[in-house]
């Protein structure tokens with residue numbers, strides 16, 4: 001047994017220190033980025049925020065609305081092949097990530113998709129709860145060999161040595177985050193995790209040293225957290241809970257006493273496993289929870305709030321482009337974030 005004594009930080013432990021700035025207004029800020037991916041040779045231009053591949057978030061409707069704002073979506077894994085083929089044929093999918101897990105069925109569906117429509121997928125997301133297994137690394141290498149010119153995002157991990165290993169195995173973007181998610185219970189069930197802000201700082205450093213990129217996944221609760229993730233060096237930021245509960249969720253809206261709700265759940269929760277896999281496998285503890293959340297209408301307003309917040313952060317530190325934000329970020333450690341006189345909203 002060993003104890004690491006260094007303090008590791010979460011979004012709630014820091015604020016961004018303001019800096020002298022020549023920027024007049026947040027309208028002057030460009031929050032899009034351009035990246036060249038290490039392995040696929042492809043490039044990216046857009047706002048580097050991605051809706052998570054979860055039911056109620058990574059939907060085709062979400063992709064259509066977010067896409068108009070140059071924001072991406074990782075589709076959830078449960079669309080039937082025909083729906084996927086039709087979507088990729090008809091809609092602009094330039095900011096869409098096709099997601100798969102290690103299940104044989106996911107790989108089979110992807111193979112069939114590519115056979116029927118070889119050119120349409122250019123980005124995939126290989127998503128497993130625990131990116132540390134040897135098995136996952138083999139899966140990543142096999143996928144890279146099979147699909148040499150497709151951009152691969154894969155995870156999740158939280159430490160530099162595994163980021164390096166994944167990048168050297170063919171991953172373009174490493175997804176970072178174990179346990180911080182809004183409907184994740186991994187930390188409670190297993191005691192495993194890593195404070196997300198420190199994970200981003202350490203993993204970004206490891207990835208950038210090898211010409212790779214990272215995507216901070218999970219734990220953002222406000223536009224300020226998204227800005228902190230970028231400030232900490234993340235290239236992309238993935239959002240689940242912050243984008244859940246909207247018209248674009250493609251889910252039943254429940255009415256009770258004149259109020260409207262939607263169900264939101266982790267992708268390894270009992271709810272998700274019962275829905276998609278016909279039950280919870282016995283050996284596997286459910287590591288996600290199910291919550292009922294207020295219906296929030298069209299996602300457009302929520303998105304503008306997020307984008308406006310990030311733009312505003314950039315004006316506070318004098319970053320004309322999102323690219324400059326991490327260079328201009330100094331975090332200050334705090335013991336308090338918000339004034340709670342009127343609650344925490």
Ligand code: 5GP
Nearest residue numbers: 052181182184218219240241266267268288
């Ligand atoms: P959020 O933005 O809601 O805080 O976090 C979203 C992320 O939580 C997802 O992208 C995914 O990595 C993670 N996640 C989603 N469902 C589950 C789950 O059932 N269990 C765990 N451990 N993580 C989940």
